[in-house]
Amino acid sequence: MDYDALAAELRKLRESVAGVTDTVIAAVDGIPIISDVADSVDPLNISALAAANLGIARQAAEVTRQGTLNQTVVFSSGGYMAVYAIGRIALLVVLGDSGLNLGRLLYESRPVTERIGSILTP
Template sequence: MDYDALAAELRALRENVPGITDTLIAASDGIPIIGDVVRNVDPAHISALAAADHGIARQAAEVMGLGGLSQTVVFGSEGYLAVYAINRMSLMVVLGDKGLNLGRLLHESRAVIDRVGAILTPLAQRPPNERNDPAGARGEDTLDRPESVTNSLAGRH
């Protein structure tokens, strides 16, 4: 997987949309893949919350006959959490402050999701038993990441 290309997409989105504070890509089960995390947030915690948010919203859309879910946005008094389905195996998470330009985010995010999806496709097409080894089931990080990516996920730049 091209982690540099993923990191570049996340960084560009943050730089191009006013108000974005942090971005990350997570597996649909809540495991972080890579992040452009600037604030002191825990990527693992945000990934897990985003996966839960998306899962509940997907079920609600399905039960109500609304079709496939593409995104959710949580509006808070101090900012936003947007969760986008990249494909059935991964999510893009965007955190923003209260100055986030939501219109610009909606406009910019579609192209980013398409490009990120193309980068992730080889991973998404693998059978579930080939994506992680048994250590992954115990919560251990099993992805082979360059040190720069691991530092990004840990909030170190």
């Protein structure tokens, strides 16, 4: 696995979207693969929460027959947590502060998740 390429994708996303504070790539079972986070953020905890979030959201999409789940976004009083499905193998977690440019994140996330998926499945 090319960890340098994954790290570069996380760094580019943080640098190109205002308000992104932390990013994690994890397996769908919640085990972190690589992270770009502040010392105060535990990648293992965030990955586990994101995997649970994604699992519940996938079930909701299936039960309501709304197709394949792409992402979830948690809106909080102090910021955001966006979770993106990377196929059925992994997920991308993006944490943002209250100044997160959510529109820009949504725009940038699709090509980023596609590139990450390509790196994870050579």
